[in-house]
Amino acid sequence: MPMRLAILALLTLFGPTHAKALEFADGKLQIHGFASQAVIDSSANRYYGDSPDTSFDFTELGINASYQFNPRLLISGQILSRRAGDMYDGSPSLDYGLIDYTVLSDVQHRLGVRVGRIKNPLGLYNETRDVPFTRPGIFLPQVIYYDKVRNLLLSSDGIMVYGDLYRGFGNLSATVGGGRAIADENVEWAFLGGDFAGDLEPEGLAWIGSLWYATPAEQFKVGLSGVATQLQFDAAPGGVLGAGTIDTIDLIASAEYNARDWTLVAEYSRQPLDWDDFGPFYPFDSNVIEGYYLQGSYRLRPNLEIMARYEEGFADRSDRSGRESSALTGGLTPPYDFFSKIATLGLRWDIHPKVMLRLEYQRHDGTFALSIRENPDPSELTRDWDVFAASLSVRF
């Protein structure tokens, strides 16, 4: 409840008349922020809180500061508070905090390096996935941008080199980086299916890379991005699971087409997972998670947009019906918990450049996109369900 009061206060504070960016030192120091509150109602299953009874537990607050010392040196950081059902409780965290140094820059190329906590440049949306204004809907396509296991892919503490080429045929951009992935309890829930005795921690470095091509005016854009991570499970003595490792590589192929009134987006992701040495009680050894979606947005007016999306995701691409995976759990987990097919319709209304209202409807077949942490008992899952959601977001 105090969270909801805080958001109400912020909404008032950031209201249109006050919503002016804070800038100092000739605009070299900028402070920006956003606040968003969603309300979610589902016919069954818990989705961002107790949605069957209407959930208000999807709240996002962020504030960032950046200082451009000179054309080469930029320092920036953002604090994020995110409440998302039982997955995240809203405690503030450092979303990113980095030093960006441009080694060279002219009208033909750019080369630079970033050091610190850096958002992983994965797919079209990962870097700013928690900023409602930058998302295509209230919910990102969950078959690729899982909220149940977001932290592992969200950011890393390390170093990243970036390079751009600007030519007549278009622009090429690439990033290569290495760092320590950030894991939390949701990772354990998502990859092991429960909160077991022991700790699941990133092991060694996570490697991140991306390559993008865009036409000169960015009408057409394609890219490939990926992150490779290893997780180490330190089993507690007497626990059910043995000490094991999980290797995962998440690869996303993306394409976007921008016209005056509409935008078409498609992404495809594949994530091979290998579980090693978890002992006789853990049923899985390897599989490939797969997800893809097609999304179209149409701007009726510059500030009024409708969006439609269809997405499918599978826990194991060689078992899309989920029957074999379900059999491995002795039938405890139903087959439809191993896939999700989601149709979404959304409306975005930018009431003001600083205020956005959204409405969204989703029809789900399957429960793979759901957080196991929010829905621990597989016997209570409902295969066919739908979601109504609305959100109000402000920025400055």
Next chain:
Amino acid sequence: MIARFALSRLALSSLLGLVLCPYLAPACALDLIAHKDVDKSAVTRNEARLYYTMRLKKWPDGTLVKVYVLPDNHALHRRFANEVLNLYPYQLRRVWDRQLFSGTGQAPTVVASEAEMRRRVATTPGAIGYADGPPQDPDLRALEVR
């Protein structure tokens, strides 16, 4: 005689521009303007896009580029994005937001009106903005986009 003729034509066209601009938008020169110390008189469209997407942050002499824009829903901003940069306004917003909220760049400074745009660009070294019609202020220079 020729000089005087040319001068009067210039006067006539700018007068026509002033009178007709509000009614006949496409007929009017919409151009980049910059602080008078910016050592350039023309930029390519690609260069203009790099400045406005905040990816090229310095002028050839090394000065920091300071970018000014009108609000996203301002008619002149929409025209500027479409006609000068060949970008849709929503694309510009998307690029700025991605940089701004991932800490990899900054956003341009938003000003409330054309008058404020001219004033801020005239008084800020390294500043770039846009205006409807040629700049009259001696502290401003026009940047032709080729």
